[in-house]
Amino acid sequence: xxxxxxxxxxxxxxxxxxxxxxxxxxxxxxxxxxxxxxxxxxxxxxxxxxxxxxxxxxxxxxxxxxxxxxxxxxxxxxxxxxxxxxxxxxxxxxxxxxxxxxxxxxxxxxxxxxxxxxxxxxxxxxxxxxxxxxxxxxxxxxxxxxxxxxxxxxxxxxxxxxxxxxxxxxxxxxxxxxxxxxxxxxxxxxxxxxxxxxxxxxxxxxxxxxxxxxxxxxxxxxxxxxxxxxxxxxxxxxxxxxxxxxxxxxxxxxxxxxxxxx
Amino acid sequence: xxxxxxxxxxxxxxxxxxxxxxxxxxxxxxxxxxxxxxxxxxxxxxxxxxxxxxxxxxxxxxxxxxxxxxxxxxxxxxxxxxxxxxxxxxxxxxxxxxxxxxxxxxxxxxxxxxxxxxxxxxxxxxxxxxxxxxxxxxxxxxxxxxxxxxxxxxxxxxxxxxxxxxxxxxxxxxxxxxxxxxxxxxxxxxxxxxxxxxxxxxxxxxxxxxxxxxxxxxxxx
Numbered sequence: 283x284x285x286x287x288x289x290x291x292x293x294x295x296x297x298x299x300x301x302x303x304x305x306x307x308x309x310x311x312x313x314x315x316x317x318x319x320x321x322x323x324x325x326x327x328x329x330x331x332x333x334x335x336x337x338x339x340x341x342x343x344x345x346x347x348x349x350x351x352x353x354x355x356x357x358x359x360x361x362x363x364x365x366x367x368x369x370x371x372x373x374x375x376x377x378x379x380x381x382x383x384x385x386x387x388x389x390x391x392x393x394x395x396x397x398x399x400x401x402x403x404x405x406x407x408x409x410x411x412x413x414x415x416x417x418x419x420x421x422x423x424x425x426x427x428x429x430x431x432x433x434x435x436x437x438x439x440x441x442x443x444x445x446x447x448x449x450x451x452x453x454x455x456x457x458x459x460x461x462x463x464x465x466x467x468x469x470x471x472x473x474x475x476x477x478x479x480x481x482x483x484x485x486x487x488x489x490x491x492x493x494x495x496x497x498x499x500x501x502x503x504x505x506x507x508x509x510x511x512x513x514x515x516x517x518x519x520x521x522x523x524x525x526x527x528x529x530x531x532x533x534x535x536x537x538x539x540x541x542x543x544x
Numbered sequence: 545x546x547x548x549x550x551x552x553x554x555x556x557x558x559x560x561x562x563x564x565x566x567x568x569x570x571x572x573x574x575x576x577x578x579x580x581x582x583x584x585x586x587x588x589x590x591x592x593x594x595x596x597x598x599x600x601x602x603x604x605x606x607x608x609x610x611x612x613x614x615x616x617x618x619x620x621x622x623x624x625x626x627x628x629x630x631x632x633x634x635x636x637x638x639x640x641x642x643x644x645x646x647x648x649x650x651x652x653x654x655x656x657x658x659x660x661x662x663x664x665x666x667x668x669x670x671x672x673x674x675x676x677x678x679x680x681x682x683x684x685x686x687x688x689x690x691x692x693x694x695x696x697x698x699x700x701x702x703x704x705x706x707x708x709x710x711x712x713x714x715x716x717x718x719x720x721x722x723x724x725x726x727x728x729x730x731x732x733x734x735x736x737x738x739x740x741x742x743x744x745x746x747x748x749x750x751x752x753x754x755x756x757x758x759x760x761x762x763x764x765x
Contacts, residue, residue, distance in 0.1 A: 329666050355669040368667035372685050381681070384672035431672060 285435050285467040289325055289335035289345070298322065298332075298491045304484050306465045308458065312478040313488030313514065319471040320365075322488075323437050326469070327362045328355035339435055339467075356384075361428035363438040367420055369412035375399075375423050376408040382427035391430070398426035402456075418449045425460065435467045436460070442477070454481055475515060479503075487511050549741060551718060552726035559634060559709075559722055560702040563641035567649045567698045570642075572691065575653035576679060597647040601707025604644060608712050612639065634720055636713035641702035648701050649694040652761070656690020657683060693760035700753035704746070 286303035298318040302309075311319040324330040325345070326337055334347040339360070344353045369378055379398055383391035399405055402422035412420055421441060428436065438457070442450045454477065461468045472478055478485060479499045487495045487502065494514075495507035506512040577583070578590055596604045612619035614629045623629045630636045660683050668678040684691070706724040713720040715729060723742055730739040 327666075327670050329669070355666070356672050356674055358670075359672070360670065362667070362670035364663050364667060366663060368661070368663040370664060370667075370682060381668075381673075382671045427671065 283340050285326070285340075285469070286338045287322065287326060287335075289322070289332035289337060289347075291321065291325065291330065291332045291334075293321070296491060300488070300491075300493050301335075302486050302493055302496050304467050304469065304486075306467055307483035308461045308468045308470065308481055309484040309486055310478045310482035311469060311471045311486050311488060312475070312482075313473065315473055317488040318491040319473075319488050320439050323362075323439050323469065323471055326435075327360050327437055328353065328358050329362075359431070359434045361431070361433035361436040363424050363428055363436070363441045365440045365443065367412075367424040367441065369420060369423055369427070371412055374409050374411055375404055375415070378412070378423055379426045379430055382430045384431060386431065394430050398430050402426045417445050418452065421445070421453055422456070425456070429460065429464070432464075433466070435469070436464070438468070438470045440471050440473070443472075443474070450477070457481065487514055489514065546738065548717065548721075549726065549738060552721055552723045552742070553745065555634060555637075555721070556703055556723040559637045559641055559705075560699050562638045563645060563702040564695055564699045566638070566642050567646050567702075568695055571646055571649040571653060571694070571698070572684070574646075575650045575691075575694075576657055576683070578650065579654045579657035580683075593650055594647045596644045596708075601644065601705070602711060605640060605708035605711030608640060608643065608708060612636070612712070631712065632714045632716060632720060634713065637705070637709045637720055637722055640708035640712045641705040644705050644708055645698040645701040649691075649698040652694030652697060653687065653691045656687040656694070659690075660686045689760050693757045696753050696757040696760065700750050700757070703753075704750060 284303060284305040284307075288301040289298070290300075291298045296316075296318070298321050300318060300322045311322065313319055321330060325332050328344065331352060332345060332347060335345070336343060336347065337345040339358070342353075343351060344358055345351065370381065373381060376395060376399070379395050380391055383394060386394065399408060402425060404419065404422060404426065407415065407419060412423065415423065424441065442453050445453065457468070457470070458481065470477075470481060482499050485495075485497060485499045485502050486493055487507075489508075489510045494511050495502055497505075497507075502511065502515060506515065574589075574593065578586060609616065609631070611617055612630055614620065614623050614631060619629060619631070630639065664682055664686070665678055668682050669675075673681070704724055705722070706728070709720075709722060710725055710728075713722075715721050715725050717726075717729075721729065723746060727739060727742045727746070729735075730742065
């Protein structure tokens with residue numbers, strides 16, 4: 283069970299070669315921008331067709347390069363939260379959420395939508411358009427819209443990158459809760475080390491289109507698989523980060539915990 | 545206003561309205577396929593549809609006669625089977641307006657559809673929706689203003705169609721003399737007052753159409 287990916291894809295001069303498997307847990311794809319994390323996520327969702335390999339979700343083959351089997355995106359039952367969230371600007375909050383309930387009977391869909399509105403603290407905002415929402419509210423609408431269909435896996439492509447630090451923390455907590463409750467593979471892409479270390483059950487490290495290491499954060503910190511992994515997770519990295527970010531502080535507090543625990 | 549002028553005005557509006565409905569029906573799928581479809585000969589289709597925009601209307605009219613005339617490729621068959629020919633009827637004026645005005649709509653609508661955020665279309669697919677449903681619920685509503693702007697432009701162009709219409713529908717007073725054709729006849733025969741009225745009417749209607757198209761086009765979200 284779970285989600286397993288083993289794919290390669292050439293795009294111009296960049297080549298992606300990714301292989302990993304996750305159970306019903308929260309996995310984080312971590313690496314620099316342009317290392318192939320988002321491409322992998324898009325391939326899992328069916329938005330990008332790999333050249334070779336296989337993608338399997340709970341025993342069902344979604345893509346197989348050998349026999350050319352490609353399950354189209356709309357039949358994959360995979361929730362996807364886009365970096366820019368991709369809320370439909372011409373629909374209200376409620377319409378956005380209901381739009382996600384494809385294949386659910388109309389009554390059931392209404393009921394689930396009310397649940398989602400309550401669950402994601404959107405009460406009173408049902409008839410607003412996305413443009414009239416705050417960043418955090420928009421995030422929650424995107425999650426509600428994706429989860430109303432009860433997908434078999436949830437993918438998130440740097441969804442919190444536009445939020446400020448406190449809000450990002452809140453969203454991480456919410457995502458954790460969602461994963462525990464649904465018990466499905468949740469895969470998050472980020473290039474924020476704090477986020478990766480804090481959230482991941484399983485950390486999947488990307489370097490130049492390849493997976494360098496695939497382990498728990500504790501193992502990664504304790505035993506980096508290579509020099510590039512060591513550089514990738516080294517705390518010095520934080521010193522070059524955005525000043526308005528509380529990453530430095532948090533990483534400084536998290537890293538020793540990870541190491542001490544190991 | 546003279547009754548013949550009134551007839552021409554009514555006929556022009558009728559021809560342009562019917563042509564615009566046909567342009568909507570044909571133009572939206574064509575614009576969508578050109579904007580999003582991946583198929584061989586896409587650019588050939590684009591060129592064929594755009595040609596009437598740059599060809600002399602007489603050439604377009606001549607080609608339409610070759611196609612639809614009593615001895616034409618399509619028109620000939622139709623005439624043999626039904627004894628009816630579209631030549632010199634108001635429907636011929638509709639066809640001429642349709643062909644000449646279609647590219648304006650397709651160009652504008654294609655541009656509007658191309659600006660719809662790719663992520664929104666992908667998001668719709670990840671939410672389980674087919675491409676057709678996505679077109680109906682996401683792509684077209686978001687491209688709506690551009691499509692309407694294209695239709696208004698096409699309507700204005702259809703209203704002003706002269707050359708191809710004259711060749712295909714002729715100038716039969718009380719039957720096929722649309723405003724531009726009646727206008728030509730008035731000017732040619734020295735009927736200054738009739739011509740003046742029509743010029744004023746025409747300028748007002750066309751100006752209003754352009755103003756509407758601009759406003760719609762500018763606020764495309």
